[in-house]
Amino acid sequence: MKALQVSRSVPKLGMARLASAVSPLAAAKLGPLAYTTVDEPELPGPGWHRVHTRLAGICGSDLSLVEGHASLYFDDVVSFPFVPGHEVVGELDDGTRVILEPVLGHEARGFAPPFEGAAPGDGDDYSHLSTGALEPGIQTGFCCSTGGGWAPTFVAHESQLHRIGDMPDERAVLVEPFAGGIHAALLAAPVVAARQDTTRPAVVAVLGAGTMGLAAIAGLRRYVPDVEIIVGARYPHQQMLAKAYGADVVVGPDGLQRAVRRATGCHLIGDHLSSGAHVTIDAVGTSATVADSLRITRPRGRVVLLGMPAEVTVDLTGLWHRETELKGAYTYGTEHLPDGRTARTFDLAIETATAVEAERLLSATYPLSDHVDAIAHAATAGRRGAVKIAFDMRTGDT
Amino acid sequence: MVDRNLQRAQRVAGAAEDAVRRAAMPLRNFGFPYRTPTVPRGVEVPPEVSGLGAHYDTEWARRPLASSVRTMIIEGPIRLTARVLTSPEIVGTDRLADLTSLDDPPPVIFAPNHHSHLDTGLMIRSVPLAWRHKLVVAAAADYFFDKKWKAALSALSLNAIPIDREVTGRTSSDLVKSLIDDGYSLVIYPEGGRSPDGWGQDFKGGAAYLSARTGAPVVPVFIDGTGAIFGKGMKRPKPGRTKVVFGAALRADEGESTRRFNARIQAAVTTLGDEAITDFWTARQRAATGTNPPLTGPEHTGWRRDWALAERRKLGTAGLRRRQQRRWPDLG
Amino acid sequence: MPRPGFVLDVDRSTPPTLFWHGEGFRLEKLPADRSRVIYAPEPHDAIDDVDGAIRTALLHPIDMDPLPSLLFPGMKLTIAFDDVSLPLPKMRRPDLRQRIIEQVLTMAADAGVDDVHLIAALALHRRMHEFELRHALGDRVYDAFEPRGLLFQHDAEDPDNLAFLGTTDQGEEIEINKRAAESDLLIYVNINLVAMDGGWKSTAVGLASYRSLRHHHNPTTMEASHSFMDQHASELHKSTWRMGKVMRDHGPKVFQIETTLNTDTFPQPFEFLAKREWEWNAKDRALYLASAKALAKAPPRTARKIFHGIEAPHQMTSIQCGEVEAVHKVTTQNVYDQQLVEVEGQTDILMLGIPYICPYNVNSIMNPILVMCTGLGYFFNLYRGKPLVREGGVVILTHPTTNEFHPVHHPSYIDFFEEVLADTTDPHVMSQKWEQQYAEDDWYRHLYRTTNAYHGVHPFYMWYWGSHGMKHVGKVIIVGGDAATVRKLGFTPASTMNDALEIASDTVGRHPTITHMKTPPLMIADVK
Incomplete structure (x- = not known):
């Protein structure tokens, strides 16, 4: 063949x-x-x-x-x-x-x-x-x-x-990438749940709104309660889809830092936010986006690397000082949802892909x-x- | 050896004399009116009015050609010298903005204190452009106009006019009046001469009198620092920094005597002098209570006077001003 | 003898009309027989002896004792002055504030007053840069007061330095600068560029805090202010006058100094900007061509630098001081004398060329929000009686309207543009939904207090400023504006004036009447 x-x-x-x-x-x-x-x-x-x-x-x-x-x-x-x-x-x-x-x-x-x-x-x-x-x-x-x-x-x-x-083929072919995105979204859940100030929703920033980024947005909206999702997306159709999948704020990549600052009301020290997003999901995976993610994530927050990064060059001083957690998100397995359920990522992805x-x-x-x-x-x-x-x-x- | 040189010199001198004599021979045939007339006996020649001193006629120096030469001198060498020697900082010209902004600024009388020959160059370079090229300088008749060449040079380069030091005479004041009527402004040093010891002297009434006579307002000016650069008695100048502070124009009040007006001018210059070393508000406050440090220095004599002068100079442009801590609202 | 304002009926032999277009100009041929162009009155003669006039005014105040008799040793004296937003463009040195404050200080020194504070009445504006303070106050005052820490910029977010004075009968709270409130005498030095400035607005706005300002800087009040230039028809002014009443009863004694300027706005080589086009001589035409071409070619930064470097030759036409309301009455009349132009009837389309400057972008960038505020907030409100444009009419602005913001001066504007305008352009909705978040954002507060940033809530105020205009007109078109940016403002972009008129025809029909108000120079249309 x-x-x-x-x-x-x-x-x-x-x-x-x-x-x-x-x-x-x-x-x-x-x-x-x-x-x-x-x-x-x-x-x-x-x-x-x-x-x-x-x-x-x-x-x-x-x-x-x-x-x-x-x-x-x-x-x-x-x-x-x-x-x-x-x-x-x-x-x-x-x-x-x-x-x-x-x-x-x-x-x-x-x-x-x-x-x-x-x-x-x-x-x-x-x-x-x-x-x-x-x-x-x-x-x-x-x-x-x-x-x-x-x-x-x-x-x-x-x-x-x-x-x-x-399920139509066209939807089914997207279940696998959705599973990846949802897995990353669920990695945000423990940090969101453990936050100190529960009067305001947790801020989750998503860099990039390709398939994986969009899947992560959909997953956050669906499975992680009480989050404000801020998305940096380059292209208009991506921004539109991000909004449709449940993002609260969608901005161009240059505006992400400002938008996160606005949402958290924090200061800006040099090029790092003094506080920032509880969790940042980097769905791109380049040196620049990893560095951006570290800058906009609050101290002791979590950066989830969803896009495959390959070799990147990043100044980790901020990570060291802010005790940022850098978390890989390769694929899927068995998930423990915030509502106490345990489910396989793929089942969640099928559920989500159908819903959106x-x-x-x-x-x-x-x-x-x-x-x-x-x-x-x-x-x-x-x-x-x-x-x-x-x-x-x-x-x-x- | 020496003798032979001397002989040679004698021979050269003799040859030169012969040559001159031969060249001058034809002139012998020209007598009066080519030569000064001889005076017949028994006739008394009335003493000729000296063309020097207060009577030196400077009119030629204000003709177009001389003026344009002077412009070049002022904008060239004088400006350069003032810059190199005195690096002046000029403040307060905005107080004169009302006058300078007019299409045809009215003539004024600048009354600066006087420490050095450099003052005049500095003044010419510092007065607002509106007046700079129609400016005459009152110079001591007995010093600047005692020799023909000195008089010509002063008149040409500084547009100086001769003024009597002690009492402003009729000739001088008439001259000034006609000049001011023609639109010329005047720089006059009311102290009547350079400071002998670095401290100022009490103002003589010249500026006040001329202002009252001509109606031109007096602009008090304080020049700080020239005394230390090239004061009276110094052999060569020591470059340094200076500050020229212009004050607001003053006019004699209705019925004010020349003496009182003169005192007011002196007080104004004193306040500017205070402002030059402190600041506007301090100087104003002290002026209100009459406690500005006097131009004429402390009452003491001898070394204490010099000692105080050193202190004064330290506060001036040569010294660093003490600045208080910046205080924006305390944000905790 | 200066000529009064003039309304030109455009005919076929009218030359093209000059429009402001940000840091540039455009010439537009307006449709004949149904267009009008309003030209500002020529500048009145200024006072020759400014210092003398100031002295006379201080010695003969209206309804108050001469200033020297109000000063006594041991008193607390506070001198507040207008910030960098006035006058526009900045005036040639010496600035009026310098001249007045120097004389006031001289009198204070003579009276033996030691405790003097100077306060820049910023309200929620940005703090002034040192060079701006030096320009306004002169080096003498700056060097005497700044190093001593006696020159302050009002801080509306400093809880320790605000004093609560009471509430009006309508529940409006008055909170102003504590030092000003506790002074034995508060002297406020105004430059009344337009009829809106001065009166109780000086102290009750310039020295106030957010808590106090929100009672009149809100969409409801501003929508009901018809116009800001007519104190008696302006809810904004009524509110500040109510506050003034409380201040008179519970606040410091106020010695108000108000000055008016003539409209001599442009120095050489920009004098042609104030001339009527048919009076341009060969030199004016050459200068126009040279500057328009050069500015179009120049990088925006350079063009901006050239324009913001302009120092206007305007000069003082009057000064009056004393009791606030009595003084303001005279001042307003003087402003009207200079600026009023009688205009017969309203129009379907109002055209306004937006220049490079407005009160909030001095030495800065005219961002899209300020374009809207200048057009619909300021120029639209330059009327007395009724608006120049009929209700439901069209306003056409000319301005490049690029998506560009000054990062230091306008940080909250950027977020406002990205976040709030993406959500809503309705002033009422945004005031409910977003205003408080921005007003209380700690970062904006920090920038406002320590750097040169406008307060976080300021872009909202700019938007509210245009609320009356936005409600009144049916459509707003920006000619030459960046399309995406203009749309985000909720307006319609057009690339040429003809396109704009075509777009406008949907709203006002095929043969609308057109009026172009050629400002600056400033004027107020007295619409009959």
């Missing part, structure tokens, strides 16, 4: 990196991604299913890989050559439509889960990621044994699958053969008024 595949070619990664500086289109052409004939992956064992891709989204982490920006950190938890794509809605051989929870957890690799009913992402030891029945890979889409969503067919373990009933009609975020779909255009579109989504770009394999033209 023909699929998109990433190979480990150092010159190509280098080329992509250089080319990405010029245009994402060039990066997609010259980079490590190739539209080529690959073998269909074999079922690794019992409990595995063959999944026929219907829609597969293009995620920010996919883009950074294609552009050669991914961190060396991934070198040992990824196995080449792999088919990317982890935001997938597909159907099983029997025609049941499923969403993929891409993390290749304990069960998929043949280990006992860390606790009863654990989600693939749970646990405090990542040794299973590079051992067990499969080649190394943190999740489907980075592992050569399972294939990925940017191919007509791949394999998935029973523990990774969520059956979705009659997440399909609004899917701006365009491309066939796999148009991957260069698709990736260029995804890389410039904000500027071109788009949010999420996906590959559509439903027409069977592959």
